[in-house]
Amino acid sequence: MELKPINFAEKLALFSEHWSPRVIAEMNDYQFKIVKIKGEFVWHDHKDTDEVFIVLSGEMKIMFRDNEVLLGAGEMFVVEKGVEHKPFAAEECEVLLVEPKGVVNTGDTESSLKAENDKWI
Template sequence: MPDAAINLRDKLARFSEHWSPRVVAEMNDYQFKLVRIQGEFVWHSHADTDEVFIVLDGEMTLQFRDREVRLSAGEMYVVPLGVEHRPVAARECCVMLVEPKGVVNTGEAGGAYTAPNDVWV
């Protein structure tokens, strides 16, 4: 059991890569991950789980096939399981993801943006 709190800003300062989630905490079989995003991700979905986006710094858009949702720092959104989505950010945006352990960032889509899973920072 850790002696100190997890400081999200300190954790973010330890990496600079985009679209490469880093785990900062586990709760039961779920993980909290930090990710820096910039540009346009791939369209993808997660067949077995919802996925939570919490914006810590900056602004991003979650594109869906029929709408888009804008998020700023201090805002969150739950992408329902099975729903195709594409995160985009004109400028760098720092996000916390919450989802079950083992979820791959590109979901069913695969491709060049697929990041190694379960990398901690």
């Protein structure tokens, strides 16, 4: 086991793609993923798990069919399992996601934004 802290800024500097989460750590069956987002994602849900969004820098919106939540740096939101949502960021936003290992970023929705799963950085 390496006894070195994980630096979010250093890890985020290693890639530039949007909507392509990278795993930076695991705890039990959960993964901590960093992702850069910009523009609109797709409507999707995760039928078996909640999803946590923690904004590291920038601003994002999580749209729901009847409402939306605005998040800025230092804020987090939990989307409950089975709730359809669509993330959006007008400008680049850096986010930490916490979710069980194996969760696909688009849920069951087929999209060109579906990212390779379990991609470590």
